[in-house]
Amino acid sequence: MLESSGTKYSDNGQTLAFETILKNHGMNTARIRIWTAGTYNLNYGLALAKRIKAAGMTLIVDLHYSDT
Numbered sequence: 001m002l003e004s005s006g007t008k009y010s011d012n013g014q015t016l017a018f019e020t021i022l023k024n025h026g027m028n029t030a031r032i033r034i035w036t037a038g039t040y041n042l043n044y045g046l047a048l049a050k051r052i053k054a055a056g057m058t059l060i061v062d063l064h065y066s067d068t
Contacts, residue, residue: 019055031060 009018011025019030030052034045045061052059 017051017055019051019057023055023057027057029058029060031062033062033064035064036066 003017008015009021010016011021016024022030032045032048032052033040034042049059049061
């Protein structure tokens with residue numbers, strides 16, 4: 001996740017999780033992409049999906065099998 005590299009998200013000066021900021025501003029659905037290799041692999045996707053669901057949002061998953 002980007003937070004592990006020191007990235008922080010804030011809303012009106014308050015540091016919050018990115019999905020919380022989205023939810024607080026009316027977003028109710030998130031789409032994530034799962035790649036077969038690289039940074040956005042299954043483990044990354046699962047961690048992000050858990051955060052999205054914990055925020056009470058609907059989750060859409062796109063599976064990408066190659067870069068072509």
